[in-house]
Amino acid sequence: MLQVSSKRRRASDVLENTPRKDRRYVGKDVPRIDSIEKITGQALYTGDLEFAGMLHGKVLRSPHAKAKILKIDTTKAQQLPGVHAVLTGDDLDYRVGLYLVDKYILARETIRHFGEAVAAVAAETPAIAQQAVDLIEVEYEVMTPFLEPKKVFDKEAPLVHPDLGSYDYVQAVFTPVPGTNIANHTKLRKGDVNKAFKKADYIIEREYTNPNVQHVPMETHIAIGKWDVGDRITIHTSAQSPFTVRNLFAHSFKIPHCNIRVITPYLGGGFGGKAGIHLEPLCCCLSKMAGGRPVKIQATREEEFSLLPCRSGLTYHIKTGVKKNGKIVAQKMTMYWDAGAYADYAVNVTRASGFSASGPYEIENAWVDAYTVYTNKPFGTAYRGFGHVEFSWGVERHMNYVASQIGIDPLEFRRINALKAGSKTMTGEEIMKNTGNVTKCMEAVAESIKYGRLTAAEAAREKKTGRKIGKSVVALHKAPAMPPFTGTVMIIKLNEDGSVTGSHALTDYGMGTYTSLAQIIADVLRWPIERIRLPIENDTDRDPYDWQTVASKGLLLSGNAAILAAKDLLDKCYDVAAQVLRAQKCDLDHDEDKVFVRHHPKSFVTYKQMAVGYAYPDGNAICGPIVGIGRYIAQGLSNLNKETGQGNPALDWTYGAHGLVVEVDPKTGEYTIIKVASAYDVGCVINEASVRGQAIGGMLQGLGTAMCEGYIYNDKGQLLNPSFTDNKIPTSLDIPEEIDCIAIETPQIDGPFGARGVGEHSMIAVCGALGNAIEQAVGAVLTHMPIRQEDVWRALRNKKAPGKVVRQSKAARTEKNADAEVIAKPRRGRPPKAAKSVAETPRKRGRPPKSASAAVESAKPRRGRPPKAAKPADNTPKKRGRPPKAVKPADNTPKKRGRPPKAAKPADNAPKKRGRPPKAVKPAENTPKKRGRPSKSASADKSGQARRGRPPRAAKPADNTPKKRGRPPKAAKPADNAQKKRGRPPRAAKSDGSMPPKRRRLPKMPTVNEPVSN
């Protein structure tokens, strides 16, 4: 291993121990190496590429969620001039699938979701292609779609994939259930939940839901496919994982990998939506039919919502057993993933969420059933967070719910249960000191938002606006969801002038990973970063393998590969230098230009001299062009046991926390996010501004999910909001007033300089933070996302709060007596006091009793309410409520209503005096008018002046008995014990004796709290 200072080298030097002062780039704010071409508009995205003879493809999409295709007639489309290819499902008997091969390229026989591709056309212009699509005639037999994931166990539920049993799938990891709509069932069984529930003091359960959501990359999906003679395929595509596109294509079409070339230019966002294979097969098949002409298909924004995949919806039921002291002892979690029509990534989302489902908290006894449910909706794929955003909503809302039911502050409750060094995760993995520190993340954000109190400014704001401020702290964790054998390669080539060009297949669609990798290479090589080039375009023919750019694993795996490649490059340079300088390698060192002998620095060889082979003055040459190669693969990971879910799946855990401050109008439900503080334990910050950019960007994307995004379907499964008009995403006006980003650095021992990834984490828990803060502010209980302002308003009016709380009696803790007291309605507010034991005398509280001396008593003035009047001797019950109606006058004259009649005009018709009464006449002698309170003197004649201010105090009684305070004693009951009249006085009859009509009561406000997706 090579050392970065002039001290004696140690064999086991580790980069994360490199003193910060020796790091020139790592940890600093280095501008991105790929931003200038984007800022000038010179970066070429897939849509900017033109090829000779290129055609344009368009897709005919299904208007139905489930239907049989009875007939497709493409004759008119084929005859349209300018059309070169028309395809339907009958032409393409190929299926694709990442983990479960269940999807045809074009629908064959059956439509499974609204927007599914039924036919496709390639033509010379987009307009001709669209015209041809419109000429295709399709006859459908519309069928009843299956839309409710929770009904997956209904025997009558229509099947989305009746042939599920015949599909290929990754058997080591997934468990489809043929004959049902279950594409995968992930199980986790840790400890003994049934036993542990019996020992719990409380059992608290509730259900949480969220709908399908769209990634909305600014660049829609786009691909250009070319299928040449000899089955040589070239694909340009906006895809996150070029090697996955190649691999899946090869499997589906049975073509050798080396015949398929996938190139990814600049990418306009992905967020997981471009992680797999989507439009590429269709483009290539159209190209093959069109004689090898390249075919470009660019999805419109509307197609992006339904033709392309989205994020699965989730219904998450959590049942928690907890002790009075706040320790969770058992938790049962059931997830129904609304995965849509095809399995795609959703089966893996189910698996990854299954093992992470409890959040960053220790659960001794855990039971998880996570189901990937097929429904007739656009299918779910990978989305930033990979299931964690969806279930974290449930977990973080649930943590607050449990805390409130047992009477512990939600942050303290999280502290008690947070994973720490020595804890075991749900899969049985032991957390180590260097895994990360979620408690530190929570403390950092709690401090930032001044959790637990209102600042003076916040209190003043509440007073001024009438809105209520609420605060919450939530926590999160995620490990990369990837195969345990995930690996990557980095190649660094030394150029003739001493610069390097890197080659690898990790893509960068905005995260800034390439800049971080360049910083890492620059610090290992000790070169200026300007001499390190990492081209954004990836090419499977030219670049070495990388699994996929997903899962927040890129920095760790590719960063390590980059370090190994840089060291390999230096090692080869040292080989040359050792020979040329006749030195041993241990006597050499290097700087940005050369390799030199440490104790004779004037004895050196420059990189330029070595780059393409070293040539001696007489022309003899040694070594050769210098290339550094670094390979890295995840170490020590394992698959999960399919029955117990136990294993070691996590490359690393990145922990984080949010603190959120929100202001809510208690009448309308309108809210404003005042502040979001985010903290992540990233191990080592490689690029400050990149980490901050990920933190803020992900936070706002999470707020989009929390506040306003979500698919809305009708009862036929048709998508109603496939556009930005009705499916809004946050704009610059929606960002919180204040944003605070914090990094914690607990080094990841096997990470590059101690770093771990953070690409997804910023999105995960902000939804739960918002829901908790709103509840803390105004008491609105929300269990469904998104939280639109009308949802807050409805929740405020919802008298029946969701959830179920069981308080187990002491007897229930023994196995003999399983009875438990059920409280039907969940408590709000403070929990009930702990029951007293029989032997215990009630604790005396408050003021001690007064002494018994009556004489003393009578001398003291009474305070407060006077004693109740004695009950009548005959014990007739006191009459309560409204008095009986007044008897109608005999002559039925109607009661007069409204304004009393005007006073009769004075007989002399003098006009009525209006306005202020005339000023008092000044006294004749012009003494100045007395102002202020008149004097108390009783001699002045005050009868003519209106009194101002407080009336004078009543004179004290002559015998100085103390003034009686408080409520006056009740009037004595009338001698005849007639009941005291209460409530509204009876309606008086009208002047003509009749009674006025009754007033109608206004109807109650609606209490419906409907999910968005229904």
Next chain:
Amino acid sequence: MQIKLTVNGKKYQRDASETKNLLHFLREDLGLTGTKEGCGAGECGACTVIMNGRTVNSCLILAVEADGCDIQTIEGEAKDGNLSELQQAFHKNHAVQCGFCTPGMIMSARALLQKTAKPSVEQIKEAIEGNFCRCTGYQQIIEAIQDASGQLKKKEGLRRA
């Protein structure tokens, strides 16, 4: 139909289809691919250009409507191979991630600075309200525009705890 227009200071005369929008005309007929198509419906702002001094969604303008107009696109921002102060500010302040919204975003910022030399944060937010960005969360873009107008006093950073 024959149209004459000035784009980034250069005069063009072309035959434009009556059904083609200005966005596609710029990209396909003039080869200026910097301006991007994000939605084709005037909602995302990726196609923002400046037309006679005002920002417009070029996907909603017909090419023939631009006859006789002065158009500024992202390609005209840098001069003689040098980034403008606005572009330098975007670069320095990490206001670019995937870059797809960036050309439109810079055009909106440019139009704002042409009208208001020192815009407030509220004015900046309103000026870019019609430009969606899914990556950055807007904060670093706002800081870049403040920096370009000489108003970024103290740069917010990542705190360590």
